[in-house]
Amino acid sequence: MTRTPFIAGNWKMNLDHLQSIAFVQKLAWSLSDAKHDFADAEVAVFPPFTDLRSVQSLISADDLPLGFGAQDLSQHDSGAYTGEVSGAFLAKLDCAYVIIGHSERRQYHAETDEVVNAKVSAAHRHGLVPVLCVGETAEDLEQHGASAVPVAQLRAALDGVDVSKGLVVAYEPVWAIGSGQAATPEQAQQVAAALRAVLAELAGDELAASTRILYGGSVKAANIASFLREPDVDGALVGGASLDIDEFSSIVRFKKHVGA
Numbered sequence: 001m002t003r004t005p006f007i008a009g010n011w012k013m014n015l016d017h018l019q020s021i022a023f024v025q026k027l028a029w030s031l032s033d034a035k036h037d038f039a040d041a042e043v044a045v046f047p048p049f050t051d052l053r054s055v056q057s058l059i060s061a062d063d064l065p066l067g068f069g070a071q072d073l074s075q076h077d078s079g080a081y082t083g084e085v086s087g088a089f090l091a092k093l094d095c096a097y098v099i100i101g102h103s104e105r106r107q108y109h110a111e112t113d114e115v116v117n118a119k120v121s122a123a124h125r126h127g128l129v130p131v132l133c134v135g136e137t138a139e140d141l142e143q144h145g146a147s148a149v150p151v152a153q154l155r156a157a158l159d160g161v162d163v164s165k166g167l168v169v170a171y172e173p174v175w176a177i178g179s180g181q182a183a184t185p186e187q188a189q190q191v192a193a194a195l196r197a198v199l200a201e202l203a204g205d206e207l208a209a210s211t212r213i214l215y216g217g218s219v220k221a222a223n224i225a226s227f228l229r230e231p232d233v234d235g236a237l238v239g240g241a242s243l244d245i246d247e248f249s250s251i252v253r254f255k256k257h258v259g260a
């Protein structure tokens with residue numbers, strides 16, 4: 001079973017819609033000279049909601065080899081939910097993906113496992129592929145080891161969910177996010193393998209073998225190859241380094257080390 005490597009850039013709350021246009025143009029230019037290297041990797045950006053229309057127009061007008069998605073969605077489809085954004089609206093903007101359950105949403109916006117589960121279903125109702133984030137805090141790591149919390153979060157998020165509707169899992173240890181201290185490739189592999197075992201149990205071996213599991217947390221050009229060499233790590237969810245065009249395109253180029 002081959003899984004196409006996936007390099008995803010989570011811009012978080014950075015770049016307004018005008019900046020996003022200049023950024024995507026430069027990124028596409030920077031990637032174009034590496035086309036032969038990344039032809040079989042998938043690259044996607046996750047801009048703020050307000051940029052999505054601009055990014056969509058640019059990517060479709062110039063037929064750029066980039067996917068895109070949103071950083072969150074509402075668990076509801078429409079109605080009196082001030083400030084929320086429906087998956088239906090994201091689908092209308094051609095988003096392929098939506099990040100769900102990022103630790104910053106869990107931490108600063110009190111998103112529980114139940115809310116994350118409802119959001120995964122909402123994404124599926126609208127044909128969006130969730131990029132489902134799970135990960136342990138430093139405290140969890142110390143008390144329970146690396147896998148326990150991510151595995152529990154995955155089980156809760158997928159309770160009652162039909163995984164065949166599409167799923168990408170991102171393992172992001174909270175302590176590694178924005179800290180400059182990435183997990184070791186061995187830890188990323190250990191947790192990715194544990195997550196894949198849960199997918200096999202819930203959805204069968206075939207779906208587990210075809211679902212991409214990303215690592216996220218202080219990924220940069222200097223360490224991407226070490227993660228992609230691990231058999232169960234299929235790509236990266238990149239935060240800070242996705243805002244630096246040279247760094248992000250170097251990360252994308254490193255995909256050629258997969259399976260090396």
Ligand SMILES: O=C(CO)COP(=O)(O)O
Pocket residue numbers: 010102172176177178179180216217218219237238239240241
């Ligand atoms: O949270 C992340 C991606 O979703 C990772 O962020 P950094 O790459 O900045 O550590």
